[in-house]
């Protein structure tokens with residue numbers, strides 16, 4: 561894979577697209593955002609507990625000027641429904657998974673095992689489980 565322009569290892573402030581007037585520009589500095597493929601840790605609150613899923617997509621829009629990412633809430637919501645056919649589920653995204661930090665000899669192992677934890681770079685404004693799946 562081509563190297564990423566936006567490093568996964570940088571902790572970023574996350575915004576939902578639906579919370580912004582214009583989700584094409586950075587809410588902090590007004591720069592034009594750019595989307596890039598990244599992996600994310602989704603948290604989904606079901607009736608019983610909170611489950612986590614790793615998803616990869618290009619629905620994150622990164623600011624070239626500051627550590628901000630805007631996530632397309634509708635698209636993430638669709639991914640949640642891919643795992644859970646429960647429209648009342650609450651979901652959020654905990655952060656970006658920095659797959660580049662996984663050592664070569666562990667790349668074939670299951671992520672999330674005790675000896676191969678998910679390299680999560682949490683958002684600086686770790687979001688609450690408040691997003692409704694519509």
Ligand SMILES: [Zn+2]
Nearest residue numbers: 586589623626
């Ligand atoms: Zn910015």
